[in-house]
Amino acid sequence: MLRKLSAIAAAAGLLVVGANGPALAAGGALKAKEVHWSFEGPFGTFDQAQLQRGFKVYREVCSACHSLKLVSFRNLGDKGGPFYNEKYPNSNDNPWVKAIAKDYEVNDIDGETGDAIKRPATSADRFPSPFANEAAARASNGGALPPDMSLLAKAREEGPDHIYSVVTGYVDAPKGLTVPTGGHYNQYFAGDLTSAWRGDPKHVPPGGFIAMAPPLKAGLVTFDDGVKSTLNQQAEDVSAFLMWAAEPKLEERKQTGFAVLIYLVLLSGLLYASYKTVWKNESH
Amino acid sequence: MADTAVGATTEPEHGSDPSRRDFIHIAALAAAAGGAATLVWPFIDQMNPSADTRALASTEFDLTKVAEGQQVTIKWRGKPLFVRNRTKAEIAKAVADDSASMKDPATDASRVKPGKANWLIVGGNCTHLGCVPTFGGGEYGGWFCPCHGSVYDTSGRIRKGPAPLNLVVPEYAFLTDTKVKIG
Amino acid sequence: MSGHSTYQPKTGIERWLDARLPIVRLGYDSFVDYPTPRNLNYWWTFGGILSLCLASQLITGIILVMHYTPSASGAFASVEHIMRDVNYGWLIRYMHANGASMFFIAVYIHMLRGLYYGSYKAPREVLWLLGCVIYLLMMATAFMGYVLPWGQMSFHGAVVITNLFGALPLVGESITTWLWGGFAVDNPTLNRFFSLHYLLPFMIAGVVILHIWALHVVGQNNPTGVDPKSKADTVPFTPYATVKDGFAMSVFLILFAFFVFYMPNALGHADNYVEANPLVTPAHIVPEWYFLPFYAILRAVPDKLMGVLAMFGAIACLFALPWLDTSKVRSMRYRPTAKIYFVFFLVTCCVLGVCGAKLPDDPVIPNLTTFQLMGSDMNSFVWLSRVASLYYFAFFLVVLPVLGLVEKTLPVPDSIASPALSADAHKG
Numbered sequence: 001m002l003r004k005l006s007a008i009a010a011a012a013g014l015l016v017v018g019a020n021g022p023a024l025a026a027g028g029a030l031k032a033k034e035v036h037w038s039f040e041g042p043f044g045t046f047d048q049a050q051l052q053r054g055f056k057v058y059r060e061v062c063s064a065c066h067s068l069k070l071v072s073f074r075n076l077g078d079k080g081g082p083f084y085n086e087k088y089p090n091s092n093d094n095p096w097v098k099a100i101a102k103d104y105e106v107n108d109i110d111g112e113t114g115d116a117i118k119r120p121a122t123s124a125d126r127f128p129s130p131f132a133n134e135a136a137a138r139a140s141n142g143g144a145l146p147p148d149m150s151l152l153a154k155a156r157e158e159g160p161d162h163i164y165s166v167v168t169g170y171v172d173a174p175k176g177l178t179v180p181t182g183g184h185y186n187q188y189f190a191g192d193l194t195s196a197w198r199g200d201p202k203h204v205p206p207g208g209f210i211a212m213a214p215p216l217k218a219g220l221v222t223f224d225d226g227v228k229s230t231l232n233q234q235a236e237d238v239s240a241f242l243m244w245a246a247e248p249k250l251e252e253r254k255q256t257g258f259a260v261l262i263y264l265v266l267l268s269g270l271l272y273a274s275y276k277t278v279w280k281n282e283s284h
Numbered sequence: 285m286a287d288t289a290v291g292a293t294t295e296p297e298h299g300s301d302p303s304r305r306d307f308i309h310i311a312a313l314a315a316a317a318g319g320a321a322t323l324v325w326p327f328i329d330q331m332n333p334s335a336d337t338r339a340l341a342s343t344e345f346d347l348t349k350v351a352e353g354q355q356v357t358i359k360w361r362g363k364p365l366f367v368r369n370r371t372k373a374e375i376a377k378a379v380a381d382d383s384a385s386m387k388d389p390a391t392d393a394s395r396v397k398p399g400k401a402n403w404l405i406v407g408g409n410c411t412h413l414g415c416v417p418t419f420g421g422g423e424y425g426g427w428f429c430p431c432h433g434s435v436y437d438t439s440g441r442i443r444k445g446p447a448p449l450n451l452v453v454p455e456y457a458f459l460t461d462t463k464v465k466i467g
Numbered sequence: 468m469s470g471h472s473t474y475q476p477k478t479g480i481e482r483w484l485d486a487r488l489p490i491v492r493l494g495y496d497s498f499v500d501y502p503t504p505r506n507l508n509y510w511w512t513f514g515g516i517l518s519l520c521l522a523s524q525l526i527t528g529i530i531l532v533m534h535y536t537p538s539a540s541g542a543f544a545s546v547e548h549i550m551r552d553v554n555y556g557w558l559i560r561y562m563h564a565n566g567a568s569m570f571f572i573a574v575y576i577h578m579l580r581g582l583y584y585g586s587y588k589a590p591r592e593v594l595w596l597l598g599c600v601i602y603l604l605m606m607a608t609a610f611m612g613y614v615l616p617w618g619q620m621s622f623h624g625a626v627v628i629t630n631l632f633g634a635l636p637l638v639g640e641s642i643t644t645w646l647w648g649g650f651a652v653d654n655p656t657l658n659r660f661f662s663l664h665y666l667l668p669f670m671i672a673g674v675v676i677l678h679i680w681a682l683h684v685v686g687q688n689n690p691t692g693v694d695p696k697s698k699a700d701t702v703p704f705t706p707y708a709t710v711k712d713g714f715a716m717s718v719f720l721i722l723f724a725f726f727v728f729y730m731p732n733a734l735g736h737a738d739n740y741v742e743a744n745p746l747v748t749p750a751h752i753v754p755e756w757y758f759l760p761f762y763a764i765l766r767a768v769p770d771k772l773m774g775v776l777a778m779f780g781a782i783a784c785l786f787a788l789p790w791l792d793t794s795k796v797r798s799m800r801y802r803p804t805a806k807i808y809f810v811f812f813l814v815t816c817c818v819l820g821v822c823g824a825k826l827p828d829d830p831v832i833p834n835l836t837t838f839q840l841m842g843s844d845m846n847s848f849v850w851l852s853r854v855a856s857l858y859y860f861a862f863f864l865v866v867l868p869v870l871g872l873v874e875k876t877l878p879v880p881d882s883i884a885s886p887a888l889s890a891d892a893h894k895g
Contacts, residue, residue, distance in 0.1 A: 042729060070547050074339050092339050112349065124339035147741075151547070154732060155740035190750065246740070249550070249557040256558070257728020263319055264721045270312035271714040277305050278706045282505060316713070326555035330530055335552040 030187045030206045032161035033168070035236060039243060042258060045251050046244050051082035053223050054241025057234050060221050062149060065141060065212075067129035070150035071245050073101040074123040080251040081244065092123045104128055142182040144211030153239070153246040160239040162188065167235045170214040174205050183209030342467030344459070347403065355419055357408055360466055364408030364416055365454065366427075367464075370438060375401050377425055378439035388450045392439040395453050405456055405464065406440040412447035427451070472496050497683055502701035503708045504689035506883050510580040511687070512715030513573050519716050520570040521675065525668055527563040528612075535615070537661035539654040542617035543742040561731040567609050568734045569723045571757035574602060582788075583809055585797030586688040592789040594681040599786050601674050608667040609755065611660040618739030619749050625652045625660070627752060631765075634775040651745065691880055692797025700883040751826065759823030760816050763852040764859065766827055769841065777856065784863040791863055793871030801877040805870055812862045815855045822852035 038047040055076070058068070076083045077091030088094040104121040106128045121128065129148075131137035138145050147155075156162040165188035173185035176199035191208015194201070216234045223229050244250070343360055345367060350356045355368040370378075378392040396404055410417050410429040421428025422435030424443045429435075434445030441450040456466040474492040476482040485492055534553050536545035549556035578598070581587055587595035614625045629646050633639040648655030686695065695701050702708070726733065734756060738749040754762050761778050768774035784791070799806045827849035830836075837845040844850070 070544070070551065072336065072339065074335075075551070078335075092341075124336070151740040155737050157737045159737075253557060253561075253728055253731070257724065260724045260728060261721065263315075264717060264724055267312070267315045267319060268714065268717040268721065270308065270315050271710065271717050273308045274312040275710045275714045277308055278710045282702060282707065312713075316717075326558055327526065327530060329554040330556060330559060331533065332554055334534075334548070334554060334556070336548070337552075 028192055028204065028206055029190045029208060030165070030169070032158040032165040032188060035161055035164050035239070037160060037240060037243070039240070039250055042254060044254060046080055047240065048082060048084065049225055049227075050237050050240045051244050053221075053225065053227060053233075054237035054239070054244075055082045056223065057216070057221050057238040058149070058241055061215055061234075062238065063127075063130060065130055065137075065146040066149045067131070067146075068127040068149050068245060069129050070126070070148070071248075072124065072126045073097055073104075073121060075245075075248055076100060077123070078248060080248060082241065094123070097123045101125060142211060144182075146212070149242055149245065151246045153243040155246075160243045163239040163242055164235045166210070167214075167216055167238070168231060169207070175199070177205060180209060182211055184211070184213055186210045342465060344463060344465050347462045347464060352402070360454070365466065366404070366406050366408045366419075366440075366451075368404045368406075368419075370402045370404055374425065374438040378437060378441075381424075381437060381439075381441075387442050387448065390439075390441060390450055395439050395441075395450070397458060400458065403464075404438075404440060405454065405466065406450075407452035407454060409452075410434050410447050411442065411449040411451065412445070417451075473500050497679070497704075498709070499703065499705040501683065501704040502686070502695065502698075503704045504687055504695050504700060504883055505702045505707075506689050506691065507687065507708070507711075508690055509711075509715060510576065510584075511689075512712050513577040513580065514682075515712035516573045516716055516719045517570070517577060518675070519719070520566060520573055521668070521672065524563065524566050524570060525672070527559050527566060528665075528668065530559050531563055532665065535661075537615070537658050539617060539657050539743070542615060542657060546616045558727070561727045565723065565726045565731060565734060567612065568726070568755070568757065569719070570605065571609070572722075573719070574605065575757070578602070578785075579813065581688075582812075583799050584688055584690060585692050585792070585794070585799065587789045588792065588794075588797050589789070590685045591681075591688065594678065594685060595789055596786060597674055597678040597681055599782075601671055601678060602785070603782065604667050604671045604674065606758070608664060608671065609757065611664040611667070613755060614657065614660045615664060616739060617657060617743045619741045619743055619747075620736045620739040620752070622652060622743035622745065623748050623752050624754060625656065628754075629656070631775050631778075634772040636772065653745075688797065689883060690798060690800060691883055692800070693880055693883055696882045697884070753824055756820065756824075759821075760819035760859075761823075763819040763823035764856045766823070767849065767852040767856045781856075781859060784860065788863065788867075792867040793869075794867075794874070794876070795871070796876045796879055798879075801879050802870075802874060803877065804874045805867075808862060808866045808870065811858065815858045815862070818855045819852060819859065822848045822855065827852075 037044070038050065039045060058066075074091040074094075074097060075081055077088060077094035077097040078084060081091070083094060083096040083100075084091070085094060085096070091097055101121040101123050104125075104127070105118040106121045106125050108117055108119050109115070110117045131140060134145060153160045153163060158165070166186055169186050169188035170184060171187060173179045176197060177185065177193060178196045178198065179185055180196070185205075185207065186209070187205075187207035189208040189210040192204075193208060194204050196209075197204045216231050216238075218230050221229055221234055223233075227233060247253075341361060343358070345358060347367070347369070350367055350369040352369050353371045353374075355366055357364050357366055359365070375392070382391045382393075393401070395406075408416050410431065412429065412432055412434050415429050415431035417427035417429040417434070417436060419427050421430075422444070424435055424437035426438045426440060426443075427436040429445065429447065432446050434447035435443050436447075436451055437443050439450075440453075442448070454466055456464050459465050472492055472495075474485075474489075474495040476485045476491070481491060484490070531549065534545060534549045534556065536542055546560070549560050551557075553559075581595065581598070610624075610628060614621045629643055629652060632646060633643045635642060644650065646656070647653065648659060689695075736749075736753070741749075753759070761781055764781050765774045765778040768777045794802060794805065796802055799809055825848040828843060828847050830844065830846045831848060831851050832846055835846050839845075840850070
């Protein structure tokens with residue numbers, strides 16, 4: 001009986017855990033395309049070349065509207081980051097990081113006069129935001145707020161797959177769908193199109209309207225490592241970069257986890273042997 | 285709780301080899317203790333300076349702001365730092381005392397950069413218990429600490445009172461004639 | 468604490484201390500020489516596992532407070548500061564966040580074990596009640612802890628739960644305003660939740676001590692539900708129970724570590740990585756998984772006040788359990804009919820959990836339309852949760868009281884040590 005009960009309990013537990021997922025999958029949007037990422041699985045790591053390309057896409061395209069305000073320049077040179085180099089364990093000394101930081105201007109206060117000034121960023125600074133505040137961001141984007149990208153890959157149920165799918169998911173709106181001004185039809189963007197649909201009410205098209213125009217196109221960014229700059233390549237690379245930005249400790253976490261699990265399995269084995277020895281001569 | 289498991293099997297029981305049994309218990313306990321000890325490290329290390337704090341460890345300072353005979357106090361790594369533009373008389377006084385008996389002997393030249401004897405940059409915390417000394421107090425023309433009466437000279441060397449060491453000279457370098465990078 | 472003490476101080480210092488503060492004697496009697504039924508199975512290891520969970524949550528929680536900023540403007544950023552900059556901050560925060568879920572997994576197993584083996588029956592009613600108090604405190608602590616990162620789910624979860632009290636007639640509005648310290652969930656709410664989130668775990672620890680005290684007064688129940696009669700029925704707690712508990716803890720830690728290191732956000736919600744915004748509610752607002760069954764009961768009732776009462780009633784049933792079950796036989800091992808109802812109850816809890824995660828009007832069987840009743844299609848999660856809620860209450864209020872009077876039970880063994888012998892000797 002107990003064995004049966006435990007099987008039921010285990011199955012029930014899985015059911016409850018699994019139940020969260022489907023309910024949250026965005027209303028009406030297509031399920032995100034599945035991309036194979038280098039950071040998946042228990043031994044996954046970031047592909048540094050990909051992160052560098054992704055950073056370039058962010059820097060040349062996304063950063064015009066999207067902030068990255070939780071990430072500091074020094075993070076680029078941290079272990080697992082796009083510009084990590086063994087020679088510079090302290091990312092503040094990393095010359096690539098310093099050079100990138102210098103190209104950005106950040107707000108500061110002049111210590112002498114108290115005036116608001118701009119100065120070149122240092123590795124300790126965070127990425128400056130393209131807009132001064134939320135109202136300014138909305139005013140420049142037709143009322144829509146471009147979300148901060150620091151945590152975007154964790155703030156969407158399907159993670160980097162979702163980002164990849166949205167930036168590659170623009171198609172022409174089907175006939176009968178009224179696209180509002182400033183909106184773009186996207187099959188992977190969450191939304192409810194029922195009110196904009198004049199066709200068969202049983203077959204409302206999937207997806208929603210997104211304020212962002214298709215941001216990427218082939219050849220838009222030139223990759224320094226010679227990789228062909230296709231739309232898919234750019235989308236994949238920037239999604240990977242954003243996953244790194246959201247979870248920079250991913251590699252450290254997975255590597256630590258492997259050691260911890262091996263230790264715990266060994267410990268459980270030893271404790272089991274100890275338990276069996278103690279109980280050897282006791283009936284129970 | 286678990287550490288008493290070893291003791292309980294000391295009475296010999298039928299059959300099995302007691303030394304092998306004990307080995308299993310000791311190994312299990314050692315593994316558990318080792319794991320617990322390893323887990324303690326992250327819990328301790330989290331109190332060390334975090335990455336963003338460590339990143340702010342250096343600062344640049346424009347010396348043109350300090351006139352001769354003046355001193356500016358800046359905040360560096362959360363603590364005060366005295367940047368003093370010394371007069372000729374102050375330098376002369378400090379050099380003259382180089383051979384005097386001191387608790388923490390040091391020449392004035394060793395406390396400034398070559399050719400920049402007028403610029404004295406020292407940590408603004410008394411080496412006794414960390415109070416901030418004021419300039420112009422005490423009989424050596426330098427700093428006086430109000431907390432417990434330590435007296436420093438114009439080179440920031442301890443001359444009198446309970447403090448054991450001279451005011452600390454931080455690691456710094458002249459980027460240009462008028463600009464220093466501290467840290 | 469039960470029976471006489473067998474502790475013998477060996478050294479002079481131990482004798483000296485024992486005469487002044489017999490704390491070593493207390494520890495010895497409670498955790499070394501304490502007689503434990505010899506037939507306890509692995510379901511009995513969850514008490515130890517829960518102590519481990521509590522200790523882990525306390526330690527990681529106290530550490531997180533060293534870096535966390537309890538303010539509406541700084542909370543979200545400070546959590547990200549922990550994740551990105553504090554040494555091992557990611558590990559400590561993931562341990563704390565997933566530790567809460569592990570705590571609830573363990574406590575649900577612990578409670579269901581008590582339910583199955585009748586551990587709430589005389590003389591263990593107070594022991595059971597103290598356990599229910601711990602469970603209530605755990606729920607309050609977990610809810611307030613989830614608010615602290617000040618993400619979208621934190622904020623809107625707090626809005627929904629505090630609004631529950633608005634259902635109370637007359638005083639409802641005053642109570643919610645009082646809870647918020649304003650006209651909406653805002654900085655004052657966050658600050659008081661933080662204060663209470665820090666306080667309640669220590670109250671839990673206090674009630675846990677009472678829980679263990681009560682346990683050691685009446686002794687542990689066991690799978691047969693028969694009280695130990697002689698020394699042959701028991702073994703000393705150490706090493707027999709300690710090593711078994713230790714092994715179980717280690718296996719439990721494997722599950723814990725798997726979540727922390729490989730799927731640390733699986734039990735949370737993606738929306739909580741978006742900073743709280745009072746102007747936009749996430750598309751699907753769902754509580755953490757451990758509240759889902761109660762959330763389903765709340766939504767099953769169409770009336771606001773009745774829904775809130777039903778939800779609290781579901782918890783009140785647990786408190787009343789010792790007096791609802793009329794059976795003379797403790798363990799369901801010897802109650803074949805009750806066992807079937809128990810399995811149904813278990814399934815019901817899981818079904819309620821699934822219902823709580825779904826939108827009420829979503830169909831259970833896709834693409835099937837039946838007929839409307841009370842404004843919803845019969846093939847919808849709201850109707851499934853209504854049926855399940857009904858069974859939940861029926862189990863406590865009808866099945867257990869009535870079944871105990873009418874069911875035919877199997878013969879109960881005479882003693883723990885000789886179950887086989889006595890099964891023949893006793894009929895009825």
